[in-house]
Amino acid sequence: MAKTIDQHLDNLRETRVWRSIFRSGTGSSTLKRALAIQQNVFLHLFSTKVRTRMLSFSATWYLGTLTLGTFFILVATGIPLMLYYHPSAPKAYADTKDLQFVVSSGMFLRNLHRWSAHAMVFLVFAHMFKVFYRGAYRTPREFNWVIGVILLLITLLLSYTGYLLPWDQLAYWAITVGSNIASAVPFLGNKIHFLLLGGNAVNANALLRFYVLHCMILPLTAMFFVAIHFWRIRKDGGLYSHASEPSTLRAKAAARDAPAKEAR
Amino acid sequence: MMDETKTANANDQVNRRQFFAKLGLGSLGIAAAGTAAFAYQFLEPNVLYEPSPVIDAGNPDRYPLDSVTLDVNSGIYIIHSQEGYFSLSAVCTHLGCLTAWKPELGIIACPCHGSKFKQNGEKIEGPAPKPLPWKRIWLNDDGDLLVDRSTDVPPLQRDSFVRV
Numbered sequence: 001m002a003k004t005i006d007q008h009l010d011n012l013r014e015t016r017v018w019r020s021i022f023r024s025g026t027g028s029s030t031l032k033r034a035l036a037i038q039q040n041v042f043l044h045l046f047s048t049k050v051r052t053r054m055l056s057f058s059a060t061w062y063l064g065t066l067t068l069g070t071f072f073i074l075v076a077t078g079i080p081l082m083l084y085y086h087p088s089a090p091k092a093y094a095d096t097k098d099l100q101f102v103v104s105s106g107m108f109l110r111n112l113h114r115w116s117a118h119a120m121v122f123l124v125f126a127h128m129f130k131v132f133y134r135g136a137y138r139t140p141r142e143f144n145w146v147i148g149v150i151l152l153l154i155t156l157l158l159s160y161t162g163y164l165l166p167w168d169q170l171a172y173w174a175i176t177v178g179s180n181i182a183s184a185v186p187f188l189g190n191k192i193h194f195l196l197l198g199g200n201a202v203n204a205n206a207l208l209r210f211y212v213l214h215c216m217i218l219p220l221t222a223m224f225f226v227a228i229h230f231w232r233i234r235k236d237g238g239l240y241s242h243a244s245e246p247s248t249l250r251a252k253a254a255a256r257d258a259p260a261k262e263a264r
Numbered sequence: 265m266m267d268e269t270k271t272a273n274a275n276d277q278v279n280r281r282q283f284f285a286k287l288g289l290g291s292l293g294i295a296a297a298g299t300a301a302f303a304y305q306f307l308e309p310n311v312l313y314e315p316s317p318v319i320d321a322g323n324p325d326r327y328p329l330d331s332v333t334l335d336v337n338s339g340i341y342i343i344h345s346q347e348g349y350f351s352l353s354a355v356c357t358h359l360g361c362l363t364a365w366k367p368e369l370g371i372i373a374c375p376c377h378g379s380k381f382k383q384n385g386e387k388i389e390g391p392a393p394k395p396l397p398w399k400r401i402w403l404n405d406d407g408d409l410l411v412d413r414s415t416d417v418p419p420l421q422r423d424s425f426v427r428v
Contacts, residue, residue: 173361173376176359176360176361177359177360177361177376179360180358180359180360181359194308195307195308198307198309199309199312199314200312200314201314203313203314204313205309205312
């Protein structure tokens with residue numbers, strides 16, 4: 001009788017190579033399953049155990065996960081776009097046109113990048129509204145809310161810096177207006193404007209600075225804070241669930257004990 | 265060790281360990297300040313390859329009497345009025361958009377947020393906080409009008425016009 005796929009997978013998991021890569025070993029005991037999460041560099045950021053209820057759609061509407069999903073799409077589409085794009089004043093607009101009309105699948109990648117960017121901004125806001133109205137920002141999760149606000153700002157800055165890169169009229173004037181808004185900062189405004197653009201007007205220097213911010217500095221900063229954001233979910237006791245919060249449990253216990261005391 | 269530290273503090277003296285710790289932290293502080301200054305200086309370009317602020321607007325004959333002419337590339341208006349030639353910045357004082365002359369209405373209007381200005385730069389309405397600034401204008405030896413975009417002059421003053 002032929003082996004089933006599961007049996008083949010089990011055999012694979014027993015091999016020396018597999019065991020050298022995945023330290024947690026095989027088996028589906030609670031311990032082994034916990035180790036599979038805890039001993040994985042990526043998964044160990046998350047809680048080892050999660051209530052099934054917290055994985056249901058209604059608990060979070062998956063808004064945070066979907067935001068991360070759009071971020072991954074943006075990285076995966078953004079890197080190939082970089083291969084055809086020169087961040088220089090004479091080439092940027094022509095390269096954008098080429099990506100749209102000449103490069104194979106260029107239009108698909110560019111549009112996917114753009115739509116995902118819009119979706120990410122929408123999802124970040126939706127995620128924050130959901131967290132806010134559930135009251136999930138409260139102690140001990142206040143700091144994770146602060147990290148979330150930083151991530152919102154990074155998301156908006158990513159959108160803003162990416163907006164200049166096509167180097168068309170819309171981009172040029174949007175960044176002219178946006179950078180002039182930065183000049184309104186008291187005392188430091190003009191200095192910030194000058195440093196942001198690398199000059200007095202939106203020019204070749206500004207294009208290069210926005211490119212570096214958009215493709216390197218901001219995504220790396222975002223990843224840094226996303227890592228802290230996820231790690232804090234575990235440290236703060238998992239996703240927020242009103243019924244399982246310590247204060248709810250204490251109140252419940254008090255209500256249970258109160259009549260017993262009176263009877264005594 | 266604890267006792268030693270306590271006595272040292274009580275006498276307002278620093279023992280060797282504390283001295284080296286302070287020396288190390290102090291050096292790190294100086295290095296951090298130096299790095300901040302270094303980073304700031306690096307981020308500020310020393311040479312700008314931007315267009316010259318002085319524009320050659322050509323022969324005055326190009327501008328008929330009572331005309332307002334926008335030079336899109338340099339962002340200035342050359343206006344030939346009864347009092348003479350003068351130059352106005354075409355960059356909106358609100359958020360830096362390029363304004364346009366509307367001959368049918370006789371006003372300067374900004375497409376971005378709807379600011380409107382008179383022909384002499386005075387604001388009519390909109391979010392612009394200031395009037396459009398007047399720019400220094402003069403004739404060079406070849407008889408061309410030159411405008412210095414980096415120098416503002418007081419509006420409607422005798423010296424702010426060029427008469428040919």
